[in-house]
Amino acid sequence: MTIVFLNRMEIEREHEVEAAQVWIEEEGGLWVCGWNEEDVPEPAQRENWYEGTVWNEMLAVYRHRLAIKLAEGYRPVIRDTFQEFLESGQRGRFSQKLICYSELHTDEELYKRMAAWRRVRATEEHRAPYLIATNRALRLIVAFLPQTLDELRELPGIGENTVQRYGAALLEHTAGVERTHTFPLDWVERRLDEEEFEEWTYKGKERKFKREAERVRATRLLLESSKGGVSSLTQISQGSGLDRRELIEMMESLEKNGYNLEAVIEHELQMMPEEQRLAALQAYTELGDSFLKPVLKKVYGEEPPSEPGLDILYEQLRLLRIRYRREEERREAEAAILPETPEVSEPADEASSPSLVIAPQVSASAGRKRGTNAG
Numbered sequence: 001m002t003i004v005f006l007n008r009m010e011i012e013r014e015h016e017v018e019a020a021q022v023w024i025e026e027e028g029g030l031w032v033c034g035w036n037e038e039d040v041p042e043p044a045q046r047e048n049w050y051e052g053t054v055w056n057e058m059l060a061v062y063r064h065r066l067a068i069k070l071a072e073g074y075r076p077v078i079r080d081t082f083q084e085f086l087e088s089g090q091r092g093r094f095s096q097k098l099i100c101y102s103e104l105h106t107d108e109e110l111y112k113r114m115a116a117w118r119r120v121r122a123t124e125e126h127r128a129p130y131l132i133a134t135n136r137a138l139r140l141i142v143a144f145l146p147q148t149l150d151e152l153r154e155l156p157g158i159g160e161n162t163v164q165r166y167g168a169a170l171l172e173h174t175a176g177v178e179r180t181h182t183f184p185l186d187w188v189e190r191r192l193d194e195e196e197f198e199e200w201t202y203k204g205k206e207r208k209f210k211r212e213a214e215r216v217r218a219t220r221l222l223l224e225s226s227k228g229g230v231s232s233l234t235q236i237s238q239g240s241g242l243d244r245r246e247l248i249e250m251m252e253s254l255e256k257n258g259y260n261l262e263a264v265i266e267h268e269l270q271m272m273p274e275e276q277r278l279a280a281l282q283a284y285t286e287l288g289d290s291f292l293k294p295v296l297k298k299v300y301g302e303e304p305p306s307e308p309g310l311d312i313l314y315e316q317l318r319l320l321r322i323r324y325r326r327e328e329e330r331r332e333a334e335a336a337i338l339p340e341t342p343e344v345s346e347p348a349d350e351a352s353s354p355s356l357v358i359a360p361q362v363s364a365s366a367g368r369k370r371g372t373n374a375g
Contacts, residue, residue: 001025001032009074020074022066024058031058035069060216064209071202094189095156099136100200101188102143111142114173121169132166133158141170145179154183214241218250222261230267248318255322262326265319272316280317284324292317 005024010017021036034048050061115138122129133141137158146152149167153160181187218240225231233244242250251261269277276299283298295317 001027008077009069010077011072011074020069022069022076024062029053031055033058033062033065035065054216054220057213057216057220060209060213064206064213067202067206067209071199071206073199092156096201097188097192097197098140098144098156098185100197101192102136102140103200104196105143106139107142110173110177111138114138114142114170117169117173121166133162133170137162141174144181144183144185145174145177146171146183147174151183154185210241215250218242218247219254222247222251222254222264223259225264225267226259226261227263230263233264233268244315248315252318252322255326260326262323265323268319269316276316277320280320281324284321289321289324292321 002025003023004026005022007022009020009022012018019038021038022034023036024031024033026032030051030053032048032051034046034050036047037045049065050058052058114133115135118129118132118138121132125132134157137155140155140158141152144151144155146155149163149171152158152163152167152171218236221231221236221239225236231239233247236242236247237244240247251264255261279299280295283295287294287298289295292314296313299317300313
């Protein structure tokens with residue numbers, strides 16, 4: 001194995017410094033990364049985080065696991081090596097401190113009341129709740145208790161449209177609630193403990209990189225399933241951590257980028273009767289493919305099954321929509337070349353799709369150069 005990246009991490013516990021190594025190795029296209037505790041007996045000291053051939057997947061897993069260690073309090077000895085990693089997402093540091101403070105000082109009862117108001121308002125307006133106010137916005141309001149529209153505008157992420165449309169209703173929840181602080185909120189800089197803020201920051205990175213690792217792993221499993229040895233979406237969900245809805249959204253995105261996932265689609269539609277498949281495809285032709293509900297009613301009537309059967313029907317319709325859109329694109333492409341090409345050749349094999357880049361080819365010397373940017 002060639003060491004591509006290596007750094008020493010330290011943490012102070014009870015006035016003693018404990019140390020470990022974080023590393024990335026490569027040999028013949030096989031990537032391995034992990035954590036090595038010092039002063040710990042073998043084999044417990046070596047912890048492999050990833051072993052495989054996909055560079056992007058390895059990097060995503062590495063970042064996620066490293067963020068966990070940073071949230072625990074470990075810090076790199078050679079900080080310059082981690083500069084990009086440590087500083088990423090640090091723009092708007094004051095705004096981040098306000099968000100951190102709001103999450104650490106939330107009045108849960110008031111938050112629940114505001115969330116209940118948001119659900120009612122969303123139902124009345126037929127809008128998604130987050131379009132009225134995100135969870136983060138509600139926690140900022142609950143923590144800082146703005147009393148005027150100008151104070152509401154000081155909270156990060158609450159735009160003028162929200163202030164104009166919902167500001168008065170939001171302030172009704174904070175009116176009369178006693179608060180012990182003032183606006184502007186520059187006092188947060190002094191009151192928020194720096195180590196507490198740093199720990200909160202790294203926990204946020206941990207969630208972000210965990211999500212990234214799950215998506216990279218799910219992409220690999222979907223593409224592998226499309227080329228043979230098909231796995232069900234349930235199996236891919238268990239292997240990646242993403243739920244079935246998220247996987248279907250990924251399939252839609254991958255198909256837009258030219259990947260053919262027909263094998264996975266057919267595997268999932270095995271239990272759907274052929275007449276329903278044909279009826280759904282005909283409904284897409286007649287009604288368009290922008291909205292699923294009209295197609296659902298066209299195929300299954302005005303009163304389709306209730307949960308959880310309804311979720312299954314929507315999944316099937318989304319998978320069929322992927323197939324329908326692919327066929328429509330193929331027809332449009334054929335129609336576009338017909339006037340110029342009297343003799344149309346057979347369409348390309350649908351099973352072909354762009355190749356997945358597995359890993360960069362790295363020599364030992366190039367690998368060592370790459371290591372300085374691994375964080």
